Amino acid sequence: MGARLAVAVGAGRLVHWGLSSVLHRSASQLPGRIALGIDPNLMGELSHKLRKGAIVVCGTNGKTTTNNALASSIEAAGDIVLCNRAGANMAAGVTSALLPGKCADWAVMEADELSTVHILPNLRPRYLVLLNLFRDQLDRAGEIDHVQDTIVRALESSPETTLLACGDDPLSMGVARRAAQGGTKVLTFGVDEDLHLPADRVPEARFCQVCGAELEYEWRSYAQLGKFRCPNGDFARPALDFRATGVRVDRTGVSFDVEGLGLDGKVHLKAGFGGVYMAYNLLAAFAAASLAGVTGEQFQRTLDGYHPKNGRLQHFEVGGREVVLNLAKNPTGFNQNISLLLADDREKAAYFVINDDFNDGKDISWIWDVDFERLAAEHIRVVCGGHRANDVQVRLKYAGIKADIADGVGDALGRVGDMDLACPLYVLTNYSALWPAKAELERMGERHD
Known part of the structure; x- marks a missing residue:
């Protein structure tokens, strides 16, 4: 370990101890901010202590719940996981979460969409999970095409990363299409049935990501997510690698069956917190967890004991x-x-x-x-x-x-x-x-x- 790296790690850990043990305050960002100020390459150096690799979760909505459920399920399978559970999802927050301990099996990190361009080239994750893209904080993030451009550039900087994207979202699949053209491996997840729900009054995406024609839908789950296709044949929802069916949602929770890549038949999942969007979040978390070696039984045990503590539901x-x-x-x-x-x-x-x-x-x-x-x-x-x-x-x-x-x-x-x-x-x-x-x-x- 070089002198600069050692000083950065030591300073970060000291600040983390002072905040959490002495002042009893959150240490989710400041340790990483100070450590990166000493060694801007620290995140990449810390990534070498991960025995199995990293998974990064990004998207407009649902990052924190998805990320934490994913991290908890991998822990339930017996691995040591570093995770920014408090939702500090920029470079400083990710670095803070990497500082504790000498080694771990996985890092499971939530990332702000615009921060992926700083996080991916350093962390070099095995998987990037893209949940969805919606208009959000326009005065900071700009329009969605800017966010898409940023994620594509982030994937270009980490060519070994596999993109696991929501196949029901035209905007996420716009990113996937461009990333695949650059050599990124793409896997998809989605709901493979009509939930017979009314369409939202103001959908986020109406037009083909290739030719600009207005998209046609066989059905929508919510917002722009659903079974879409371009009338000119330029763009459509792909065949899904992880498919949810039998989706049931009410105020008591959500349940569904999953079929897909590497699974031995259907896996039934249920959780005591709900909403159609939660079906997508948990499907994404399980898809990523299964790629990391988590079984359906282990994931369900995680859901049985998972209680949101961060203000989400x-x-x-x-x-x-x-x-x-x-x-x-x-x-x-x-x-x-x-x-x-x-x-x-x-x-x-x-x-x-x-x-x-x-x-x-x-x-x-x-x-x-x-x-x-x-x-x-x-x-x-x-x-x-x-x-x-x-x-x-x-x-x-x-x-x-x-x-x-x-x-x-x-x-x-x-x-x-x-x-x-x-x-x-x-x-x-x-x-x-x-x-x-x-x-x-x-x-x-x-x-x-």
């Missing part, structure tokens, strides 16, 4: 009322949360919290692409909050919904206090509002796994 009880907390940071994510909320056949209320901090994006015009009108038809009590509460209130007014404004979850609970305690409150927030809401709920109530 986390359940609390406050004063006898169930509160469900989840992240909703873009139109597609919000629409899927609305679908999940509507799948709950109980009377219910919702609290929407939208901020415009740096990690949220200042441009919140995306709220006009959220299909709030679906809530108006169900007469759901809605409260809004956050820095941009008034903007959300105006948007809801146009949807035919009269919403109060609350200052925090406690205030929101007070505003729906006249409702029966059997009525749950769904709290949907974007990034910077998630952790304060989670902290407030942990102070007020009891977490339910």
Whole structure:
């Protein structure tokens, strides 16, 4: 180990110890930021301690849940895994997660899409899992074609990496097509049946990634995901390497069967947290896990013991009322949360919290692409909050919904206090509002796994 490398590792580990053991604060990013400042090549050097390699998970929605379920399943199979479980998904966060210990079998790392161009050439993962691509943080990320270009360049810098992409997503398959032309091996996953769900009002992708013709769909699962084809024959959903069928989704969870590459017949999976998007996330996690040697039984045991603790579909009880907390940071994510909320056949209320901090994006015009009108038809009590509460209130007014404004979850609970305690409150927030809401709920109530 060279002197510069040794100093970088020592400094990073010292900062990690000080933050976690002395100050009792998160050490998910700062150790890596300081260590990379000393040795910019540190991530690549640390990757040599991985005996079996690395798996990187990226995509607009679902990265953290998919990544953590994948990491836990590989651990359940008996391997040592390094993972950025807190969701610190840029180069500093990945480096921080690599610092502890002398060696490991796998690194399983969530990566911000634009950070893949820095992470892949250093980590050289065996697999890159691409979950989906949607418009998100346009003032930071730009339009989707810029994100696609970045991921393609990242794969070009790591030619030994296999891309495992969502075959139902035209935008992900646009990346896969270009990457394959450059020599990248591509595997795909997707739902191989019509779920008979209504199409989203504002789909993300309408046009062929090759000729620009409007795509035709046999069916859609959600947003632009589904069985698509170009009318000119230039572009279509591929034959899937990992296929989910028998998909069942309700407020109690999700279940489905998987067939595909290297599997001995069908594998049945079920989880106690749901949504159609979760079927895709868990399918992607299982596909990657099976490529890493995890069996269906081992993966199911992971799901049986997996309880979200990072604000994603986390359940609390406050004063006898169930509160469900989840992240909703873009139109597609919000629409899927609305679908999940509507799948709950109980009377219910919702609290929407939208901020415009740096990690949220200042441009919140995306709220006009959220299909709030679906809530108006169900007469759901809605409260809004956050820095941009008034903007959300105006948007809801146009949807035919009269919403109060609350200052925090406690205030929101007070505003729906006249409702029966059997009525749950769904709290949907974007990034910077998630952790304060989670902290407030942990102070007020009891977490339910």
